[in-house]
Amino acid sequence: MYQTIHESIEVAGVFTPGKFSPTKFRWGKKTFAVEAITLLSRERDGLVPIHHYSVVASGTVFRLSFHPDNLAWFLEEVWQEGA
Amino acid sequence: MHVDINSYFATLLQQENPALRGRPVGILKDVGRTCVIAASKEAKKLGVGTGTSAYEAKRLAPEIVFLPAEFARYLDATKRLKKIFSNLVPDYEIFSLDEAFLNLTDCTRLYPDAQEFGRHVQQLIKDDLGEFVTSNVGISWNRFLAKMAGEIAPKGSVAEITAENIDHYFATTEFKDVCGIGRRLEKRLAHLGVTRLYDLHFVTDEQLETEFGPYWSKELRKMSEGKEPSLFAHHAKNEQPKSVSRSITGFSLAKDEAEIRAVMRNLIDEVMYKAREMQLSGRWAAVSLSGEGQHWWSHQRVDMPIRHAQELFDILYHQLYSQWDRTFNVIRWRVVLSDLGSWETTPEPWLPDWQRQEKLEQAAQELNKRFGLFTVRSGVLLQRPLIRPEVTGYLGDRQYVLGP
Structure with a gap:
């Protein structure tokens, strides 16, 4: 199951026209290298959309979100097998 | 396709x-x-x-x-599918959250090989949504047959119903894979010895009419001849919705009156927000409640179209629900606003109270549109968990969620 985290994180990545690809992120003191971006989605409730990135790092799935209104990144959830 | x-x-x-x-x-x-x-x-x-x-x-x-x-992820993926299709053909139709029809009739010079084009579409979907996302593609000369071809094709493949193989498909396809024939109809057909579309060739029009009445007898005959039944026309693009409704099933029976009222108000606010976004008002309102194996519902038709959440709440809760002597605890709520008409064709009342309420609703709508639904909400919903909008596979509110 996905465990809810909702903690602020730092993210580094690559911008190409119309697209951002996270390459690594820091959660607490640990840095995770993104091995794959498995799903992108955009959620709109209000004028400012929230961008969701599901990424594989250290062998598990992390759900990240980017909030453009305050340029904030969050680690929303992490997959934990058997939880 | x-x-x-x-x-x-x-x-x-x-x-x-x-x-x-x-x-x-x-x-x-x-x-x-x-x-x-x-x-x-x-x-x-x-x-x-x-x-x-x-x-x-x-x-x-x-x-x-x-x-x-x-x-939210499903709906976003559907929006991306819509974008893929709109880049390929001028005429396409989102049929449900995960299904679409692409009309290739005017694109045969651009895409001379429909099956090859189908595989191209499958690859575009994988490129956009991910390698694991497979799709079935069905091809034929109308939507009914194209959908049937897609339903019975192996997962991730392309299938085509042609004049040469249509009899084979009709003789072998089970009714569960035929759009328009539900379980009840399937059972009634079985009484006539009809278990496949092909069997309908051996049933006369008179027998069909006796058994199924004037509407379904004609629909079944159309299907047996490989023509589109009427349900596909009902899905026509840009058709103004006839109603907006919302239902929810709770986690446990609600005994508390304040909870029943709050859930009803929550659903009403969502219904009215959607109706107002589409600039529609309704003349018919209904509420239904279920629980403990029982069901209650009531409805009202009004002369002046309902355009405000407060009006709808007054009718459904204060007028209809309050008259009911509650005989069971509630686990399922449903509210409906129907007989919808465009604001453009509906005269706006000049009553001062209505005008004042309209200004309030306009302001609330604008704030909710900008900052998110329920940012401004009725006091009935304060200190209560909010029920957020959700999409259904059928995507009955496709005009609202996907736009024209």
Whole structure:
């Protein structure tokens, strides 16, 4: 199951026209290298959309979100097998 | 051409999480729910399907992984599918959350080989949504047949119904794979010895009319001749919705009057927000409640179209619900605003109270549009968990969520 985290994180990545690809992120003191971006989605409730990135790092799935209104990144959830 | 994403709800979550690929996955509406609303192809192979209880699913597939539905992700993926289709053909139709029709009639010079084009579409979907997202493509000369071809094709493949093979398809396809024939109709057909579309050739029009009445006899005849039944016309694009409704099933029976009122108000606010976004008002309102194996409903038709959440709440709660001598505790709510008409064709009342309310609703609508639904909400909903909008597979509110 996905465990809810909702903690602020730092993210580094690559911008190409119309697209951002996270390459690594820091959660607490640990840095995770993104091995794959498995799903992108955009959620709109209000004028400012929230961008969701599901990424594989250290062998598990992390759900990240980017909030453009305050340029904030969050680690929303992490997959934990058997939880 | 009919395009259908395989096991959409589950496949997208398997695409997201490689650890789930190849495993049976059951999608529940929310954490704590007990009914599977969608299953992965692996779960389907083990007998788990839509409507299977979580308990039964666990018995059929002990390794099954249950996940809550991610409606926002599904809807976003559908919007991306819409974008793919709009880049390919001028005439396409989103039929449900995971299905679309592409009209290739005017594109035969651009796409001379329909099957090759189908494989191209499948690849574009994979490129956009992910490698694990497979789709079925069905091709024929109308939507009814294209959908049938897609339904029975092996997962991830392209199939075509042609004049040469149509009899084979009609003689072998089960009714569960025929759009327009539900279980009740299937049972009634079985009484006539009809278990496949092809069998209808041996039933006369008179027999059909005697058994099914004037409407269904003609629909069935159309299907047996490979023509589109009327339901496809009802899905025509840009058709103004006839009603807006919202229902919810609670986690447990509601005994508390304040809870019943708050849920009703919550659903009403969502219904009215959607209606107002589409600039529609309604003349017919209904509320229905269920629980403890019982059901109650009431409705009212009004002369002046309902355009405000407060008006709808006054009718459904203060007028209709308050007259009911509550005989059971409630677990399911449904509110409906129907007989919708455009604001453009509906005269606006000049009553000062109505005008004042209109200004309030306009302001609330604008704030909610800018900052998110329920940012401004009735005091009835304060200090209560909010029920957020969700999409259904059928995508009955496609005009609202996807736009024209």
